[in-house]
Amino acid sequence: MTNHAHLRKDSDVLLRVEDLVVEFKVPGNKVVNAVSSVSFDVKEGETLAVVGESGCGKTTLGKALLQIQKPKSGNVRFEGNELTSLSKNDLRSARTSIQMIFQDPISSLDPRMTVRQIVEEPLWIWSKGDENERLEKVKTLLNNVGLDPELVLDRKSYEFSGGQCQRISIARSLALEPKMLICDEPVSALDVSIQAQILNLLNDMKDRYGLTLIFISHDLSVVKAISTRIMVMYLGKVCEIGTTESIYAKPAHHYTAALISSVPVPDPTHKVERTPITGEPPSPVDPPSGCRFRTRCPAATELCATEEPMLREVSDGQFVACHYPRA
Amino acid sequence: MSSILKLENLKVRFSTHRGQLEAVRGVDLDIQVGTSIGIVGESGSGKTVMSRAAMGLLTGSNVTREGRVTFDGKVLSEMSREDVRNEFGTGMAMIFQDPMTALNPVRRIGSQLQESLRVRLGMSRKEARARSIELLTLVRIPEPKHMLRKFPSQLSGGMRQRIMIAIAISCNPKLLFADEPTTALDVTVQAQILELLTDLRKRLNMTMVLVTHDLGVVAGNTDYVAVMYAGEIVEQAPTTELFANMKMPYTEALFKSIPNIQMKAGSRLPVIEGRLPDPTDRPPGCGFAARCSYAQDKCFTEHPELEVAKDGHLYRCWFPLGDSVPRKVS
Numbered sequence: 001m002t003n004h005a006h007l008r009k010d011s012d013v014l015l016r017v018e019d020l021v022v023e024f025k026v027p028g029n030k031v032v033n034a035v036s037s038v039s040f041d042v043k044e045g046e047t048l049a050v051v052g053e054s055g056c057g058k059t060t061l062g063k064a065l066l067q068i069q070k071p072k073s074g075n076v077r078f079e080g081n082e083l084t085s086l087s088k089n090d091l092r093s094a095r096t097s098i099q100m101i102f103q104d105p106i107s108s109l110d111p112r113m114t115v116r117q118i119v120e121e122p123l124w125i126w127s128k129g130d131e132n133e134r135l136e137k138v139k140t141l142l143n144n145v146g147l148d149p150e151l152v153l154d155r156k157s158y159e160f161s162g163g164q165c166q167r168i169s170i171a172r173s174l175a176l177e178p179k180m181l182i183c184d185e186p187v188s189a190l191d192v193s194i195q196a197q198i199l200n201l202l203n204d205m206k207d208r209y210g211l212t213l214i215f216i217s218h219d220l221s222v223v224k225a226i227s228t229r230i231m232v233m234y235l236g237k238v239c240e241i242g243t244t245e246s247i248y249a250k251p252a253h254h255y256t257a258a259l260i261s262s263v264p265v266p267d268p269t270h271k272v273e274r275t276p277i278t279g280e281p282p283s284p285v286d287p288p289s290g291c292r293f294r295t296r297c298p299a300a301t302e303l304c305a306t307e308e309p310m311l312r313e314v315s316d317g318q319f320v321a322c323h324y325p326r327a
Numbered sequence: 328m329s330s331i332l333k334l335e336n337l338k339v340r341f342s343t344h345r346g347q348l349e350a351v352r353g354v355d356l357d358i359q360v361g362t363s364i365g366i367v368g369e370s371g372s373g374k375t376v377m378s379r380a381a382m383g384l385l386t387g388s389n390v391t392r393e394g395r396v397t398f399d400g401k402v403l404s405e406m407s408r409e410d411v412r413n414e415f416g417t418g419m420a421m422i423f424q425d426p427m428t429a430l431n432p433v434r435r436i437g438s439q440l441q442e443s444l445r446v447r448l449g450m451s452r453k454e455a456r457a458r459s460i461e462l463l464t465l466v467r468i469p470e471p472k473h474m475l476r477k478f479p480s481q482l483s484g485g486m487r488q489r490i491m492i493a494i495a496i497s498c499n500p501k502l503l504f505a506d507e508p509t510t511a512l513d514v515t516v517q518a519q520i521l522e523l524l525t526d527l528r529k530r531l532n533m534t535m536v537l538v539t540h541d542l543g544v545v546a547g548n549t550d551y552v553a554v555m556y557a558g559e560i561v562e563q564a565p566t567t568e569l570f571a572n573m574k575m576p577y578t579e580a581l582f583k584s585i586p587n588i589q590m591k592a593g594s595r596l597p598v599i600e601g602r603l604p605d606p607t608d609r610p611p612g613c614g615f616a617a618r619c620s621y622a623q624d625k626c627f628t629e630h631p632e633l634e635v636a637k638d639g640h641l642y643r644c645w646f647p648l649g650d651s652v653p654r655k656v657s
Contacts, residue, residue: 053513054484161602162370191369191540196584196596203595218513221543221586225596244592262518263588264543268567272547277515279469280485 005311006241006319007041014180014212015042015065020074022057022064030285034060036236037074042180042229047206047213049227049244051220051259055281057236058216059103062182065214066098067091079179096126099173103185105165109157115142115168116153122175141171144208145201163194170201174209181205182214187222199225221263224248232256235284235292238311242318252320255293291323299324330397331502331534332358332381332419337394339373339380341387348606350376352558353394355633358502363528363535365545365566367581368555371603374538375424377555378504382419383411399501416447420500424507426487430479436490437475440497447498462493466523485516489523496527503528506538521548542582546570554578557603557614560633564640574640574647577615613645621646 007016022035035057042048050058063069065076067083076083081094102108109118119138128134139149145167157165166186173181183202187195203226206213217223223230224244231241232253240253251257258277265272277296282288290308294300303323311319339351351373358364368374379385380392383403396404399418403411423429431439440462441455450458456475463471466489479487488508495503505524509517525548528535537549545552546566553563554575562575573579583597601618604610610617616626623646631643 053515192542192586193369193581193584193599195586196598197600199586199596200598219586220514221588224588224590224592225586225594228593248588248592258515260588262514264517264521264541264547265588266543266546266570266582266585268546268570270546274518278519280483280516 003037003238003310003321004039005313007039008043010043012044013041014044014079015214016075016077017041017065018075018077020061020064020076021072022060022069023072026285032284033236033287034284035064035071036287038233038236038238040231040238040241042212042214044179044212045210046229047215047227049215049217049223049230050233051217051223051230052233053218053281055235055284056233057284058218058233059184061233062100062184062214062216065182066095066100096122096176097179098182099176099178099180100182100184101166101169101173101186104189105162105169105186106157108169109165111156111158114154114156115147118157118168119171119175122172126176128176137175138171141174142168144174144205145171146197147171161194162190163197166190166198167201170198170205174205177209178211180212180214182216184216185218186215188217188219195222202226219263220248220259232259235281235287237292238321239293240318240320240322241311242315242320246315246318250315250318250326252314252318252325253293253322254297254299254326257326291321329360330357331360331399332356332536333395333397334377334381335395335397337377337380337396338392339376339385340391340393342389342391343607345607349609350558350606351380352609354555354558354560356553356560356563358534358536360501360534361532362550363525363537363548364551364553365549366536366538366553366555367540367542367545369540369581369603371606372555373558374540374555375506378421378506378536378538382415382421382504383408384421416443416498416500418500419502419504420495420498421504421506422488422491422495422508425511426484426491427511429491430487432479434478435475436477436479436482440475440490440494443494443497458497459493462497463490465496465527466490466493468493484512485520488512488516488520492520492523492527496531496533499531500533502534502536504536504538507540508537509544510539510541517544524548542585554581557609558606559614559643560641561615561643562641563633565638568638568640572640572649574636574642574649575615575644576619576621576648579648580618580620613643621648 018039020035020038024032026032052058064071120134123134142149147167187198227244230244230247232239234255240256261274282295288295290306291304294304309321309323311321314320314325334354334356337354341348354377366374381396440459444450444455444458460471463474468474468489509520549566552566552569553560556577562578580599599618604614612627612629613631616622625645631645633641633643
């Protein structure tokens with residue numbers, strides 16, 4: 001059965017993922033269903049936020065797009081290339097136009113390299129320009145991410161704070177002028193005050209370099225500032241996908257509503273209308289039958305256990321996989 | 328109401344190769360029995376060091392602690408380490424930030440839970456086992472009997488944090504320090520853990536100190552808030568008063584930089600430019616002056632003292648917000 005109602009036919013679709021499946025083998029002849037038949041597309045210039053709890057498969061999804069983690073089946077089409085069937089060499093060159101930044105800014109930089117070496121490395125690997133041109137490029141990149149090249153070029157990553165390291169990571173990821181940037185929880189290790197700086201920086205870079213972003217996060221409040229579309233995942237499946245406005249204004253999936261109501265509001269007079277979900281996600285080794293969210297869902301019935309809900313449109317451009325969507 | 332924990336002019340210094348690092352610079356804090364206070368600040372503001380120093384957990388040879396710490400009528404700062412240790416568990420307890428590393432990975436949950444019950448309360452094996460099942464039920468862990476046999480690596484972050492809470496409350500402490508108890512957790516689990524802590528606090532009549540960098544977490548779960556910056560308390564007030572009437576530009580800036588779920592989608596977030604001042608070389612004036620959009624000449628040269636406004640609202644600022652004094656915006 002296909003689950004493609006939400007895929008768009010437009011010509012400016014940059015990335016199209018169909019029925020992507022990623023599984024891991026674990027001891028005892030068992031299989032972790034990390035990503036189970038996920039389809040989505042991203043248009044040029046969009047920012048798609050992928051949201052869900054730990055273990056929902058959002059990081060694995062990000063890695064599978066880049067083929068860092070080989071998917072078991074499914075298609076990933078980027079700019080007309082089918083990434084899953086590219087040869088090793090073709091894949092390497094295709095990856096120059098999709099870059100990734102990681103959650104932990106400090107451990108994702110080599111502590112023995114200077115900032116100059118870190119940012120220059122991609123240019124050096126691909127023999128872009130001569131030494132002077134590369135240095136100029138590194139300086140421009142550092143300037144653009146808000147670091148003073150004169151002060152940082154010859155220092156090493158351990159001399160910097162988390163926020164500054166994330167800026168260096170961003171500069172490195174932009175060195176090859178990619179079309180798409182996959183950001184895996186880029187601000188969750190940072191302080192709130194620094195978070196805002198990095199989010200604004202990503203938005204600026206998006207405009208300056210004409211980027212398309214995939215922004216992976218567990219925090220719906222962070223996502224609101226940066227995304228144009230949101231895809232909510234639960235246990236390896238897509239629950240809901242739609243524009244940022246529609247998801248926040250009218251979450252149709254009970255899980256989305258629960259995620260939104262769990263965000264702490266910095267106002268002591270705010271009365272919490274909490275959608276009651278309790279407990280934690282079940283194990284992806286043995287996911288529930290039918291709708292995977294049914295074990296924690298306040299609206300679940302018999303039907304949810306027997307039949308898996310397909311994504312269907314509830315309002316313009318908003319799709320939900322639920323038998324009983326919220327009105 | 329009586330005071331349970333009183334800090335008077337608490338100072339903590341670390342000797343480092345770059346010189347003396349003053350992490351906490353004279354904190355006065357008086358926590359009343361049965362209340363819940365939030366300590367808020369960025370990384371490096373001294374909030375964790377302050378709470379550990381209050382409990383006497385900082386014991387390295389490079390640490391100097393000054394000032395007076397009174398807990399439940401006893402002057403901890405003058406007691407021997409052994410005597411202070413005797414207060415742990417029954418007097419005060421702490422929940423640490425990282426539930427992944429705070430538990431011993433090679434001991435079963437049951438034995439870690441029962442340790443303090445046997446040592447502190449002198450329970451027999453059987454009593455301790457029965458009590459630990461009670462505790463696991465209290466922190467809402469399903470099938471508590473099975474849990475006793477498990478190792479921490481078999482549990483999720485949320486479950487481990489529940490275990491940490493169960494251990495912390497096992498000997499009915501009067502005061503519970505929770506140091507960023509939900510920072511490492513998902514939002515849905517965070518909401519559950521905060522609810523649990525608030526519920527337990529009321530049920531067991533505990534006083535709670537909630538240390539966090541998130542003003543959102545503080546808003547719904549505390550009676551008082553103290554905002555820390557560069558090793559000092561810069562603003563302190565009852566929670567509703569603080570949020571309604573911020574006096575310190577830093578608090579306001581911190582508040583504004585929170586990505587708020589109620590804001591317009593795609594809007595630009597206000598940021599606090601710059602960073603905390605170098606703790607080995609503090610500026611003479613207000614520590615926030617260099618990052619403050621209202622700073623004036625005086626702010627860079629003279630250190631502001633903690634002022635008292637009405638309703639016990641304390642602030643450390645020469646030109647507080649909401650004041651009638653005209654301010655130029657630099």
